[in-house]
Amino acid sequence: MIEQNFRQIQEKIKQSKQNANRTDEVNLVGVTKYVDTNCARQSVEAGVKHIAENRTELFLEKYQALSDLEITWHLIGTLQRRKVKDVINLVDYFHALDSLRLAKEIQKRAERIISVFIQVNISGEESKHGISADELVDFVISLKECDKIKVVGLMTMAPLHASEAELHVYFSKLRECRDIVSNLKLSYAPCTELSMGMSQDFEIAIEEGATFVRIGSQLFK
Numbered sequence: 452m453i454e455q456n457f458r459q460i461q462e463k464i465k466q467s468k469q470n471a472n473r474t475d476e477v478n479l480v481g482v483t484k485y486v487d488t489n490c491a492r493q494s495v496e497a498g499v500k501h502i503a504e505n506r507t508e509l510f511l512e513k514y515q516a517l518s519d520l521e522i523t524w525h526l527i528g529t530l531q532r533r534k535v536k537d538v539i540n541l542v543d544y545f546h547a548l549d550s551l552r553l554a555k556e557i558q559k560r561a562e563r564i565i566s567v568f569i570q571v572n573i574s575g576e577e578s579k580h581g582i583s584a585d586e587l588v589d590f591v592i593s594l595k596e597c598d599k600i601k602v603v604g605l606m607t608m609a610p611l612h613a614s615e616a617e618l619h620v621y622f623s624k625l626r627e628c629r630d631i632v633s634n635l636k637l638s639y640a641p642c643t644e645l646s647m648g649m650s651q652d653f654e655i656a657i658e659e660g661a662t663f664v665r666i667g668s669q670l671f672k
């Protein structure tokens with residue numbers, strides 16, 4: 452089943468790239484938060500190279516159980532400062548940097564340079580985490596003192612009930628923000644990547660330039 456889902460998603464990714472005339476890479480990140488380590492293992496054996504969890508406990512559980520496999524590890528959820536030390540040196544990409552206080556804790560605990568995405572609240576919904584688009588440039592500049600942090604890109608979550616047209620607007624706005632940050636030419640913020648798109652909206656995200664799509668329910672249905 453998982454193998455079949457994986458192939459279907461790959462096909463959709465390919466199609467969306469074609470629709471957008473894209474030849475660059477789109478990385479499929481398998482989100483395993485709904486499933487056990489056995490299912491996560493099956494997905495990697497089917498060809499998924501990137502695995503993501505949104506909670507530190509589940510991250511550590513999967514990380515330990517799958518240590519024999521070659522996996523690029525992502526932490527995609529809100530990270531409490533007191534838990535930074537438990538996981539930050541194990542993750543390859545952290546997707547939810549949203550405050551200077553969190554950045555400073557990462558700076559303090561990091562034993563190497565940590566690749567992060569800044570989470571942007573592109574829709575402006577109050578319930579959503581993330582830096583507002585207006586504050587983004589100042590925030591990126593404030594990270595200068597954190598030399599253990601490398602801003603590889605921006606991440607967002609679209610509102611649950613957005614229409615297709617609205618999704619195009621949100622995702623293209625994140626792309627514009629990405630271009631603004633990368634044009635600052637800061638050595639610690641190349642900001643070339645876009646982590647956007649989940650099971651319900653990844654095709655639109657790819658049309659708008661996503662380079663990492665985070666897919667859970669459609670992979671493990």
Ligand SMILES: *Cc1c(COP(=O)(O)O)cnc(C)c1O
Pocket residue numbers: 482484505527528608649650651665666667668669
């Ligand atoms: C759960 C989750 C996903 C995957 O959601 P699906 O709709 O199941 O694909 C992606 N990103 C984040 C941050 C999540 O928490």
